[in-house]
Amino acid sequence: MAKFSLVGDEEDGEGPSDARRKRQRTSFASASASTSTSNGVGITFEENQPPPQPLPLTVDQHEQEEEAESEEEEEEEEQQQLEEEEGAYGEQEAEERDPEEEIEEIDQVPFSTLRVVTRSRSSSKSIGLSSAADQEGSISVKLTDPDVLDCSICYEPLAIPVFQCENGHVACSSCCGKIEHKCPSCSWPIGYNRCRAIEKVLEAVRISCSNTKYGCKELVRYSDKKSHESTCIHSPCSCPHPGCNVVSSAGNLYQHFRCKHLDCAVRFQYNRTFNVALDANERFQILQEQDEGVIFLLNNSSELLGNLLTVSCIWNRSFSGFFYDIVAKSQGNSLRLQSFTECTKRRSNSILVTTGFLLVPQNFRNSSNELKLELCIWSKDSFPTNF
16 A cells, blocks of 8 residues: 655655654665655555566667677677687696706796795795796795894894894894893893794795806705805806806816816826926916816915915815825925815915915025925825825
């Protein structure tokens, strides 16, 4: 049953002219719905009265709706076709891709790129890098400020355990004792509360070795980066030949010298004595072992009392050195030195004398201003039994 009321001033306060009553009536949308006509007549439908039916569409409106539906169907078909083509192309590209190329792309991650290994994730995600290929279960992130993982006191990479003060300043365990457990930033106690968040990051982070371009493919913990690089076999070495600017890993450098500068070195074999004639004014003589190709330098420094001689090795990692035996002879006199070689990545103009040196007097020089020497270099980790 419909109830009609005309717009106007009514004494009883009913109808649309009374704003308060109108808001109360329309607020109960679940019980009834109201409409109004353009001439001011308000029509209220009771709950049991059905709402008015929409007006039938015209022919033009039907045509517009049909055109819109056809356009939507065409767009869906085109989108589905594109997705199928992209999927087929991706599968073909994955089949044709060389696995070795993918490994090379992973290894050539820049120094400031970290790889975070997660055990709970089954997919990989790249943050800050668009071309890095990641292994499953890890994400690659670009660290814009690598110093955030360094101790703010000693500036060395943080290592577990890591401690923090009440204000969140962190320090490594060794520095906490040095500063007497007093934070240098805020003077609060430090060294009693572990920073578990940083420790978990340090456990998960893997960083590429800085010798990646020289062939190293290792991913190491951030705290182990320094120790790894001190023993990395791919650490770069410089060619000792004057005028040659080649820098490469030790193995490649030995091969380079053998191919390009073969006539510029004295060739020898381990554990066998060989003779060297060294000009008294010559700063160094290059030696190369025949089998392994390791390069040695016989260094010479002319001093007031004579010539100071040492033997060093072009080596790219920490090593105690090769044992060598050098003897200088002249007119029935002889001087001998038994020591270990210095290991260096490049030839230096100054002589390192931390392991020992042989001082040969000037009267040991012959008429040609040369020193006659006998030299024996032993293989790695070996030396005479009587030493």
